[in-house]
Amino acid sequence: MSDPKTIKRLIGCFGTIQLITALSVLKAREKEQHELNLKYEDYLIVTPLFAPQGQNEEFAAFITKMAKSIHSWENIVYLSLNQTKSITEQIQRYGLLEVAPFFHELVGIDEVDEIYLARTWNLENTILMNVYKSAEKICYGDGIGIYFSHAAFLPDNPKIDSLKSLYNHIKKQIKDLLPRKEVFQKQEFDIGYFSLPYAFGEVPPMETVVLDRRIYLKTFQTLRKSLDKLVDFNYIKNLQAKICTESVSIILTSNFSEASRIPLEKEIIAYREFLESQKILPNSVLLIKPHPRDSKQKIAQLKSVLSDLYVDIIPLVEDFLFYLPFEVLFMELFLRSDLTKLQNPRIFTFSSASLTLEFLFNVECTIGFGSEIVNKYFYSEHIAGRLKHELDLLSTVGKVRNLIAA
Template sequence: MACQGSIQLITALSALTCREKEQQGTNVEYDNYLVIYDLRTPENQSNTFANFIKKMAEEVCTWQKIVYIQPEQMQALQAKLNLVRLNLSNIQQVFSLVHKLTGISSADEIYLSKNYDIWDRLLLNVYESAKKICYGDSIGLYLSASSTVLQVEPRSLNYKLKRLLKSFISTKNSIDEINFDVGYFTISNFNTLSASPPMKVVTVNKAVTLNIFQRLRGVVGKVVDSDYINNLHTKLVNNSVSILLTSNFSEATRMSEENEISAYQNFLKIHKREDNTILIIKPHPRDSAVKIEKLQYSLNRLFSEVIVISELSWFFLPFELFLMEVFLDRNLVPHCDIKIFAFSSACLSLKFLFNLPCIIGFGSEIIHQSFYDEQVNKRIQHELELNYLLQQI
């Protein structure tokens, strides 16, 4: 199972649960291996993020081995691939390095969220004989390479190298594009404004995913101070609460940091609530801590209090877990008045799993004011797709 984030882990586990149920009554037994890679966090946060994914994985599944391919190891893979491009090495040496990094020489099944990223394509080629299973993006939504409902990636040197590698791969056929055999999607019966899944599709009952979230509440008790949660509950009593789910726009060079902070500020002014409203900022795992500190300061005048979920444990756990632990009872019913502002596909799971409405930001005017010119149309299309999907759920 290949995983690039905490919510992807839950989605992949949902697919695996369905696969295992299909095998009941047979002699098939699973030996599970988890490969964590390409987390795209600020460099000093990647090991912590990987450790939290590992803790989550261990809470709900038994693993033969959990491996984190670290950034410097990814760079070594890039260097090997570059040698292949220059005809100074062969692709089998790259495959051997992947075997060494993962500790897995062969696999019967491989689970990935997509097949068009360079690293996903590499894994599919390395384990070509395995049954290839797609679990989708976000909470289990199929997205083609042309869809805008994708997590933004940094336009860094690393990103440019990937573009270069994709170019030589497609011309030299060093790494073939390989299709999935089957897709397991929670949100499978909705139009995605994207190409239809080019594979057999199995719908994952949302009860399967909710069950995994419920089981992961055990992780919360292990990594979050109970006093922290109790203090939050006390502060939120008898208050309206707004929740801001930030994204990594400036880190991904979609706009400047200054513009991103102003964009959130202007957006929240439009949607201002009662004077006693408390704002909770839930940072994206790939957000800069410095940016979030500046954002908190800039929003202090708009709310009675601004609380940043700065506990390192909450920073990397999926927002859905935070929501369940702080705002929902055991029957998943909210016990206070909350309004959620989201800027990515994170909004889809909140509506689908908990029937909680989200307001998608930023809107056309703020987009034109804040995003770099070449990003404006992409962002507008992205928000159109998100709103379209929310209407269908």
């Protein structure tokens, strides 16, 4: 038998759940290629994380630690937002060919065969796809393999859209007067691997492979077996003891104020009003699982504001829990090793995190604030988009439940 061919793979990710999803897609690709006599060298680049000030470095460090605990890497690097801006300025000044060697040195490789990214349209991924333009470009989606286009992240406001159109028109007129110099070529994905490719009414523009949820579950189970490398198990045991005999609720917060969709004080009030509407049971314990891009100060304020509603409130803000994918903590606290349920906590979610829990573990989540709270507290330019997102979440979760029940 001839020596195996080496396939060099570069994975770009911006969070721990994205890392899990990317690794799941790697395994799916390996299964497809198992007869081709291949071996793999894997490189990980952690792209800008957009966490609150002071939290980016610890977030990147946790992603790196988690990545090493469950996979073998040739190299792992963190590309900060400041580095991204600096590299972009250098490319604009000197051209891509001049700057590419620096980028190769940063990542640790000159050429790759495959590059795995969640999306094409953000700056750091544009750089990666141009620096390694000969690579096969593979989309693994956001969250647990969900495709989002750029339009999904824009505010739904005609006035803002008009101003943007005017700005882009003026910018184009000025640009036409300047010497033409191509900086980046438009790049597209060759193929995408998703769990729920048509969620939120999206239609991926590339060839699409739909993966079975068992692919993702296997990666989570691998992470669960490696948890002792990442968390303080004494803390986990104490937490299990606190909640094993109580009525437990879990709220998965989101980074609404950090993303300028709602004022901070109103976000906290919105969570309280929502929970008050949910008929809190006597002697209930509340676990607060922050979004990795939440500010820790916000979570402390939220605990204080909710303190009279629950017999105990436990914010999961330790460094080893703040950035850990909640799904693996849920497995450890509430599921046996065969994934049957130990407890049935009430789960309140406001994002696509609900899809992961419903899709993987068949647990029912309560989703979204509802129109009254959204209309009362969100910034006006984000109300329509937020209401649509909540309706899309509910619709997609309904499809997931039907899929699992079939």
